[in-house]
Amino acid sequence: MYKKGIYTLRSNEPLTPAVWRMVLEGDTQWISAPGQFVNIAIDGLYLRRPISVCDWDEGTITLIYKVVGEGTRRMAAMLPGESLDLLTGLGNGFDVTKCGQRALLVGGGVGVPPLYNLAKRLLAEQREVTVVLGFNTASEIFCREEFETLGCRVIVATADGSAGVRGFVTDAVRTCGVVCDYFYACGPLPMLRALSDAVPCSGQLSFEERMGCGFGACMGCSCKTKYGNKRICREGPVLTKEEIIW
């Protein structure tokens, strides 16, 4: 189920020069799984902005977003006390019940945030959680301590080698002796594809696409899978490794 609601900004702060964390207060009852997203109406812009949910509790939603265009620029300029119109409870999200004992979570850049609540849930289910976070460079790293505080093993990879393992997340998975029997991933398409090839076990991957509505009406974000056409906003954004047609 999904619904529209009005949310009030509690805080909105930069984590890195380009990545911001926004905490919103309001009704969160429609959010049912990590990896779901909200669709945010922004005054003066025609389409809503889909942003994945980083974390939520009874009264707040935490979003971590990268400033990449006009919509996210306007979001970053908002102050506590201001309000936003959100559709919440969108998308299928990650399924924690499919996971074995040892979970690998891999995030690239702004693909990292939806893994946070996922890690929380897997740890609550007594799973061992290894998190591999990929960034371009040290100054772009965020959320590392948050995952460590939860109790995850955290490995960072940077493309320029300025922090952690030099290279991509796949290099980190290969060189750091990561053992897993299920994986979850969110990040750029080339990363998802390389990871899917590199990790032998089954897993779930979260995809992006340009959306019109975010709730399945416009068919703008459709993709073909081995099990038929799916809407990234509705039957996705999370697809299983087995169904993806690369």
Next chain:
Amino acid sequence: MVAKQAKPRDLSVVLSGWRLDNPVIPASGTFGFGREFQEFYDINILGTFSFKGTTREARFGNPTPRIAECKAGMINAVGLQNPGIDAVIAEELPRLRSFFHKPVIANISGFSIEEYAYCCERIDREDCVGLIEVNVSCPNVRHGGMSFGTSPDCAAEVTRAVKAVTTKPVYIKLSPNVTDIVAIARACEEAGADGVCLINTMLGMRIDVARRKPVIANVMGGFSGDAVFPVALRMVYQVARACRIPVIGCGGVSSARDVIEMMMAGATAVEVGAANLKNPYICKEIIEALPEEMERLGIERLSDIIGCVE
């Protein structure tokens, strides 16, 4: 103090003998088969809605990205993704009947005269279809609808072929991407169309300047949203004055005022398209706002204002 009793307002309109509770109709392609919106509100408050454009075969449509944002609107190049007429009849319509208790508008598209006729003949047997809206104007399909809607002769040919296989009212949905929309509307009327619906989307394009590539994989797509309202209104006005058959107005409608403006220009009913995607409650909000707007403007019966602008 007794609150001033508002006069009852009559919102009903009649399309070819079919009485709608109100003139508000979500447009094809923005409302699926109703399911996604039923989760937001009870869609039985609508006049009716026009279901997703349906073809003979199932279609995936165009490659993605197929959505681009614009100032005051959007471009889509979905390319008629739909499950095909058989699946619509076997799966979508029975599901729809479980939660929507009014007749629906069947939006039909095709790539040949035979396909239009085939689909309309199939849908003719469905009791829950109140009228057939024939899309001769979708600009997304390279070899498809566009050509039918851009020539009066082709539009008339489609109209005749469809009318021959159905007893349901047939409304032709017209493309604005033409030199003279009045000539095409008249050709449809002369060929037996029971009504026309206009406008479909306007052909548009955006470029990602950083990548120096079109935003849309298909390069061009259909532009819709607030920005097209004045163009749609002008065309509704022109066509309504030139034809005797009813006009369904469509294009950039997002408020009760827009609905009234469209009706004053000559529309008997009004479709709401892209606005549903940004605000899924927009049609509900428009229907709820109409009585108050009517009171403000001194309108007792909404159907009285149809084409009142000379």
